[in-house]
Amino acid sequence: MLLFYGSGEGKSVMGDLPEQICPSCGNRAARTAVCVWDYVHLWYLFNFITKRRYRTVCKGCGAVAEYDRADARAAGLSDRIPFMKRKGWMVGVGLIALIAFISVRVDAENRQRLQDMVSAPATGDIYKANLAKIPGSGYKPGKDMFGTLMLLESGGGDRFLVATSNTAWDKKKGLTRNMDDLEYSVSRLDNGEPLTLSREELAAYVESDVIYDGERDAEGGARGEAPASDREPGEKGEMGDAESVTWLPPGSGEGSDA
Numbered sequence: 001m002l003l004f005y006g007s008g009e010g011k012s013v014m015g016d017l018p019e020q021i022c023p024s025c026g027n028r029a030a031r032t033a034v035c036v037w038d039y040v041h042l043w044y045l046f047n048f049i050t051k052r053r054y055r056t057v058c059k060g061c062g063a064v065a066e067y068d069r070a071d072a073r074a075a076g077l078s079d080r081i082p083f084m085k086r087k088g089w090m091v092g093v094g095l096i097a098l099i100a101f102i103s104v105r106v107d108a109e110n111r112q113r114l115q116d117m118v119s120a121p122a123t124g125d126i127y128k129a130n131l132a133k134i135p136g137s138g139y140k141p142g143k144d145m146f147g148t149l150m151l152l153e154s155g156g157g158d159r160f161l162v163a164t165s166n167t168a169w170d171k172k173k174g175l176t177r178n179m180d181d182l183e184y185s186v187s188r189l190d191n192g193e194p195l196t197l198s199r200e201e202l203a204a205y206v207e208s209d210v211i212y213d214g215e216r217d218a219e220g221g222a223r224g225e226a227p228a229s230d231r232e233p234g235e236k237g238e239m240g241d242a243e244s245v246t247w248l249p250p251g252s253g254e255g256s257d258a
């Protein structure tokens with residue numbers, strides 16, 4: 001984010017002072033008390049007053065003289081600096097706090113929704129996940145790879161057979177943009193070593209943000225078509241503008257179960 005900041009000077013009229021003999025014009029004249037202030041700002045939102053000076057201006061000749069803050073207070077005059085200049089930083093901090101609060105709430109609600117989903121997994125559930133952090137997904141650990149998991153069926157008891165998408169992206173937005181094009185690899189099933197995840201593991205992946213989103217068809221049925229088991233893993237090429245990686249078939253020498 002571009003750090004945009006600056007500084008400036010402003011002045012505010014504090015009020016009128018009783019007449020007195022002006023040392024400049026020699027006339028008996030009223031004076032105006034003025035507060036001159038320096039401020040700095042960040043994005044024009046975080047304003048701080050850095051310095052205040054006090055002056056009087058003769059209403060007769062306009063001569064400016066030094067003034068004292070204590071005298072201004074004694075005369076019942078306040079600085080009258082606009083609120084946003086004085087307290088703008090509070091508004092800025094408040095806004096950021098509000099945004100942070102909302103975002104934490106949204107995260108918490110999303111996580112709760114996902115925990116509810118994985119506590120009772122249903123066939124056809126689609127989960128967005130960082131596949132690189134799921135051993136057995138076919139993606140190498142180390143570099144983030146965002147793809148999807150599709151719950152195929154119960155593996156018996158507390159375990160579930162899960163297919164991984166055959167393409168994943170190094171950025172979440174790559175996955176988001178190409179969600180509709182994803183296919184699910186079941187090669188692991190063909191090999192007799194399907195990716196099986198327990199309810200507990202699913203919950204742990206949600207808790208650690210490895211699984212960060214999920215969809216369930218309203219009718220409870222499968223969202224997409226059943227994965228084609230005769231398709232060669234890795235046949236799908238590059239899609240979209242984010243960097244994608246296709247599924248690595250087992251035995252390709254790039255083991256992912258480390």
Ligand SMILES: [Zn+2]
Pocket residue numbers: 022023024025026027029058059060061062063
């Ligand atoms: Zn004067």
